[in-house]
Amino acid sequence: MKPSVSIVIPVYNEIDNLPELVRRVVAVGRSLGRPWELVLVDDGSRDGTTEALGQLAGAHPGEVKSLILNRNYGQHNAILCGFSFARGEILVTLDADLQNPPEEIPRLVEAIDAGNDVVGTVRADRQDTLFRRWPSLFINHLVRATTGVMMHDYGCMLRAYRRRVVEAMLSCRERSTFIPVLANMFAKRTAEIEVRHAERAAGESKYSFVKLINLQFDLLTCMTTTPLRLLSYFGGCIAALAVLFGAALLLLRFAFGAHWAGDGTFTLFAVLFFFTGAQFVAMGLLGEYIGRIHADVRERPRYIVDHIVGETLPDHPATNDPSAHRRAMIPAPHHEVCP
Ligand code: UDP
Numbered sequence: 149m150k151p152s153v154s155i156v157i158p159v160y161n162e163i164d165n166l167p168e169l170v171r172r173v174v175a176v177g178r179s180l181g182r183p184w185e186l187v188l189v190d191d192g193s194r195d196g197t198t199e200a201l202g203q204l205a206g207a208h209p210g211e212v213k214s215l216i217l218n219r220n221y222g223q224h225n226a227i228l229c230g231f232s233f234a235r236g237e238i239l240v241t242l243d244a245d246l247q248n249p250p251e252e253i254p255r256l257v258e259a260i261d262a263g264n265d266v267v268g269t270v271r272a273d274r275q276d277t278l279f280r281r282w283p284s285l286f287i288n289h290l291v292r293a294t295t296g297v298m299m300h301d302y303g304c305m306l307r308a309y310r311r312r313v314v315e316a317m318l319s320c321r322e323r324s325t326f327i328p329v330l331a332n333m334f335a336k337r338t339a340e341i342e343v344r345h346a347e348r349a350a351g352e353s354k355y356s357f358v359k360l361i362n363l364q365f366d367l368l369t370c371m372t373t374t375p376l377r378l379l380s381y382f383g384g385c386i387a388a389l390a391v392l393f394g395a396a397l398l399l400l401r402f403a404f405g406a407h408w409a410g411d412g413t414f415t416l417f418a419v420l421f422f423f424t425g426a427q428f429v430a431m432g433l434l435g436e437y438i439g440r441i442h443a444d445v446r447e448r449p450r451y452i453v454d455h456i457v458g459e460t461l462p463d464h465p466a467t468n469d470p471s472a473h474r475r476a477m478i479p480a481p482h483h484e485v486c487p
């Protein structure tokens with residue numbers, strides 16, 4: 149039977165957490181009262197997790213599936229891999245370290261049933277080190293400021309998505325991405341609920357300082373090309389100030405004489421600042437082109453059609469154009485089209 153809820157968990161060297169994780173998730177899955185599946189994605193583990201995942205899938209036929217990646221591709225790629233195999237209408241993600249209690253999953257499913265496309269969570273009383281919390285605080289503010297989507301906690305991966313949002317994410321061609329931000333780009337209604345947060349049950353965080361920085365860059369480049377544009381603004385400001393500086397020097401030179409103006413030395417500074425500013429403007433301009441190339445190679449869907457009223461879909465011009473699928477997401481006729 150086709151599952152209605154898929155729970156996707158990326159797993160990287162979590163051997164000590166696995167038995168407890170699967171026991172709790174299976175108990176929650178069975179209590180959902182609808183067909184469900186658990187998709188565990190092994191992200192190149194080296195501590196015996198791979199073998200354990202094989203055994204767990206064998207012990208829960210029809211419920212647990214294990215996908216084994218050949219090396220470590222990162223948490224978000226592992227989740228996307230899980231998404232491409234999962235078949236549920238509602239897809240839930242969480243971490244394998246039991247920091248996100250699986251018992252909260254029914255509340256997320258309920259929120260999707262209530263009509264939301266994406267349901268995020270806020271970690272109440274977050275149980276992480278200061279060193280792990282501060283970068284998150286900064287990044288959450290930045291995301292809110294640049295995307296305008298009011299979510300408070302982008303780092304918590306206990307999240308639920310409607311299938312069409314996941315399909316839109318899968319059709320994006322970018323290599324590095326940050327799933328919660330990407331999902332919000334295709335969501336009409338989002339909700340956020342508060343969930344409990346526990347300390348890591350066993351093992352250590354899989355994010356070293358360098359990996360954490362790389363993740364923040366993934367997040368930044370996934371959501372905006374604004375930093376490239378800032379170069380132009382910055383350069384424009386420097387050049388404009390240089391012009392003002394030059395004009396002030398000229399006036400003061402007439403008022404107080406050439407000696408006061410350092411015999412032209414400061415004029416050289418004004419000229420130098422002007423050209424420095426102009427260089428930044430030129431870099432910003434290059435950045436604009438790079439930003440557009442970046443947007444094109446990602447091939448994100450331009451839009452998702454929610455549903456069509458008063459049109460029979462097979463004759464629709466967009467669906468007859470084979471390349472249209474890559475540019476726009478048209479819903480499958482059986483469950484989305486209004487009569
Ligand atoms: N993870 C992964 N690949 C990686 C790093 C992490 O699949 O390269 C998984 C990890 O097993 C866990 C989740 O991603 O299920 C979150 O990792 P972690 O708990 O170490 O991150 P933190 O809680 O410190 O943000």
Ligand code: MG
Pocket residue numbers: 243245247348353
């Ligand atoms: Mg964790």
